Amino acid sequence: MEQFQLKTAISFGSDALAALEELAGQRVMVITDDFLAKSGLLDQVLARLKGCTVEQYTDVVPDPPLVMVAQGARKLANFKPQAVVAFGGGSAMDCAKAMVEFGKKMGAPGEIKVYAVPTTAGTGSEVTSFAVLTDSEKGVKYPLVDDSLLPHQAVLDPGFLKGVPQAVTADTGMDVLTHAAEAYVAAGANVYTDALGEKAFVLAWKNLPAAFGGNQQAKAQMLLASNLAGMAFNAAGLGLSHSLAHALGGRFHIPHGRLNAMLLPHVIRFNAARREVAERYAALAKACGLTPTARGLAFAVDRLRRKLGQPDRLSQCGVDPKEVKARGDELAAAALADLCAPSNPRDATAQDIKAILRELA
Numbered sequence: 582m583e584q585f586q587l588k589t590a591i592s593f594g595s596d597a598l599a600a601l602e603e604l605a606g607q608r609v610m611v612i613t614d615d616f617l618a619k620s621g622l623l624d625q626v627l628a629r630l631k632g633c634t635v636e637q638y639t640d641v642v643p644d645p646p647l648v649m650v651a652q653g654a655r656k657l658a659n660f661k662p663q664a665v666v667a668f669g670g671g672s673a674m675d676c677a678k679a680m681v682e683f684g685k686k687m688g689a690p691g692e693i694k695v696y697a698v699p700t701t702a703g704t705g706s707e708v709t710s711f712a713v714l715t716d717s718e719k720g721v722k723y724p725l726v727d728d729s730l731l732p733h734q735a736v737l738d739p740g741f742l743k744g745v746p747q748a749v750t751a752d753t754g755m756d757v758l759t760h761a762a763e764a765y766v767a768a769g770a771n772v773y774t775d776a777l778g779e780k781a782f783v784l785a786w787k788n789l790p791a792a793f794g795g796n797q798q799a800k801a802q803m804l805l806a807s808n809l810a811g812m813a814f815n816a817a818g819l820g821l822s823h824s825l826a827h828a829l830g831g832r833f834h835i836p837h838g839r840l841n842a843m844l845l846p847h848v849i850r851f852n853a854a855r856r857e858v859a860e861r862y863a864a865l866a867k868a869c870g871l872t873p874t875a876r877g878l879a880f881a882v883d884r885l886r887r888k889l890g891q892p893d894r895l896s897q898c899g900v901d902p903k904e905v906k907a908r909g910d911e912l913a914a915a916a917l918a919d920l921c922a923p924s925n926p927r928d929a930t931a932q933d934i935k936a937i938l939r940e941l942a
Contacts, residue, residue, distance in 0.1 A: 585773040585816055588728070589697075589708045591808065593737035600736050601629035601666065601696060609633045610662040612653070612677040613669045614641040617700065622741060626668050626698060636660045638680075641669060644715040644722070644830065644837075645676040653680040658687035664694045667732070670753070671704030671837075675712040678730040682712075694733035700741040702792070702803035703753025703838055705760055705811020707735035715831055722831035724920045731815075737808060739801035747793055750800070751889040752838030754789040757807045758782060758882070759841035763820040764813035766852060766861045767924045774817035779868055781810035786869045786885075793889055818924025821916070822848040825937065828915035832908065835898045842886045843893065846879040847937045851927065853879075858926045895942050902942035909935045 592600035609630055617623050618639040627635065638653055657665070657680050667677030674697050681693050697707035706712070712725045745753075761782035764774055784806035791799035825848075826840040853859035853875035862875035871881045887893070896902050905912070913934035916922060922929070 583771050585771065587812065588731045589733065589735050591708070591735045591737065593805065593808075595738070595740065597736045597738040598625060598629050598698070600734055601626065602631065604630055604633055604664050604696070606632040607634075607663040608636075608661065609664050609666060610636045610638060610657055610660055611666045611668060612638045612641060612680065613667075613673050615639050617669055617673075622700070623668060626666060630666070636662065641673045641676045643672050644713075644834070645672050645679070646715050646717040648717070650676055650679045650683065650714055654683035654687055654689075657681065657684035658689040661688075661690055662693060663690065664696060666696045666698060668698045668700065670699065670701040671706045671713075674699065674704065674706035674732075675714065678706070678712040678732070679714055679725060682725070682727070682729060696734045696736060697732040698736040698738065698741070699804070699807070701745060701749060701753045702742060702800065702807040703756040705757070705807045705814070707732055707737070708808055708811040709815040711815070713827065720832045721915060722827040724827060726920055735808065737804050739797070739804050742800040742804060743797060745800070747795075748890075750793050750803075751891055752836045752842070753807070754785060754792060754803055754838070755842035755845075755886065755889070755891065756838035757785045757803065757810050758789070759822050759838075759845050760810035760814045760819070761785060761806070762845060762849070762862075762865060763822055764810065764817040765865055766858050766926045767814070767818040767820055768926055769924050770817040774813045777809045777813035778817065779865065781806045781813060782865055783868050784809070789885070790888065819921040820848065820925035821851065821922065821929055823921040824916040824919035824925070825912075825934065827919050827921070828912045829895070831915070832912065833895070833898070833900050835895070835900070839891055839898070842882075842889075842891050843895070843941055844937070846882045847940055849875055849879040849882070851929070851933065851937065852925070855927050900942070905938055905942040909938055912938060
């Protein structure tokens, strides 16, 4: 027997923030970063929290470190909110989900509703049971996975994407494509995740170049694609691209989506050695009007990455190829131990991982 379940309610469109008005009069902690807090965008969120007792936590940084999350969890436990509003990119949402989870162990209320308001179109964290944290001292990323991390409400307002820089649009957009592609071929895929993953991939493929160019309608479509891809991989799983991105990102601090953009073509070619997986990649390519083969899809992803001005190799991100080689065993072990690795559709060995790293260095 297979199952598929959606827990998170989704509000989307130009007045999606109206969903926050149901929190009127409650104790609410808003979790975001310092830039958004000072940009004026946060004021739009605060204006919807009528009559609320609001505490702001604005210390979120990219790749949330464990120490920061622990500090935030303590503040949350002391404030004892009834609800949390996570406002920002994937880091803000991951941080908020982890703070709530750890805060409960420190005395916070057992039932805290999380409202996730993304300001980038990439992670899909607003509808997933994932949160990725970083051990800064060890240089390791840890994905947490538990249904308790699923937000109560996702609030998708495309207006927040207007000022997103081109580089961030490219990084997060390639993350969407990777989420969708990996979910579509993942070991846990089923008819429901197939529908979500294919729609997400096609939407992202058709709209990412225009979104990169600043088209606001295309950015709105990317926000929906990110959300659909999040629902797909939350149920189906991810794969080798993400497990390697976590290993490399923890060590070299390269943006997650940028790593996935480099990795995905290599992983497609690796997985396509299994005929049934190659056929599924071919179906994705065909749905986008591309050459309907796995090779055609990998080539098209390479071409899109270059069109978006993203690097081909780790060396173009300031990483010494000699260090990648020297850390090959360590990186391979981290990738294979990652929670995303088991759902990859083809089993990989440490030697397989190191072969991909050599191509990528």
